[in-house]
Amino acid sequence: MSNCQPTFQRIGMLGGTFDPVHLGHLRSAVELHEALGLKRLHMIPAPQPPLRGEPRVAPETRLALLQAGIGDTPGLVADDRELHRAGPSYSADTLAELREQYGDQARLMMVVGHDAFLKLAQWHAPRRLFELAHVVVIDRPGYNDPLPGELRELLGEREVDSVSELMRHAKGGLLRLSLPSRMAISATGIRHRLAAGQSVRYLVPEAVERLIIQKALYRNE
C-alpha cells in the first residue's frame, strides 16, 4: 500500500494597503511561495482598510504599483478583487471568495506580518477567518510584542509547528514562520523618505520607483 498522501492545491493570500508595495512585501512573498509550496500567492490591495486611515494614493494606483513590483515573478499575482467590492475591505469576505474559487480541499492560507497579527482579534469576524483558512504569521523586524489576551483566546490550540502539519487540514491552523530575509522596510518609511525628497532606491523595485517618480506620488506628507 502506498503511503502517499493526496496533494491539495496550496493557495496564499497576502492582503495589505501596499501604499506603496516595497521589497519587504515582495521578498517575503517569494520566500512564502517557496516555504509553503504555494501554487499561487494572491497579493490583494484593500481600497478601504478598515483599521487605519485613508491610504495616501488611490486604490487603482496602488494596484498599478503592485503590478509593476511583481512584474513576471512566478507564482505571485496582483489581485484586484477587492477593488470591485463596495464598502470596507474585510479579509473574511475575500477569503470566502477564494474558498469558493479553489474548493473545500484547497489549503488556503492568509498571511500576515507580526504587526498585523497582533491586532487580529479586532478584525471583522476574526473566528470566521479560521473557518475559511489557515493563518500564517511572518516575523517582521521591530515587532515582537507579546500577544494580547483576547488574541491568545482566539487562537486557542490552533498553533502547529511545521508546514507539513499545517497541510494536514484545509483551514483552521496557525503557523508562525521566520523567513530567511527579514527586512526592516515599511511603506510609512518610504512615504516619509519621498516626502523629504530622499532616495527609495533598493527599498522598492526599480519599476515601482520609476512609476512613483513618473506620477509624482508621495511628494508631501
Ligand code: ATP
Ligand atoms: P504602513 O507602513 O503604511 O503601515 P506596511 O509597510 O506595514 O505599511 P502593509 O501594506 O500595511 O505595509 O502590509 C501588508 C502586509 O504585509 C501586513 O500583513 C504586514 O504585516 C506585512 N508586511 C509589511 N511589510 C513587511 C515587512 N517588511 N516584512 C514582513 N511583513 C511585512
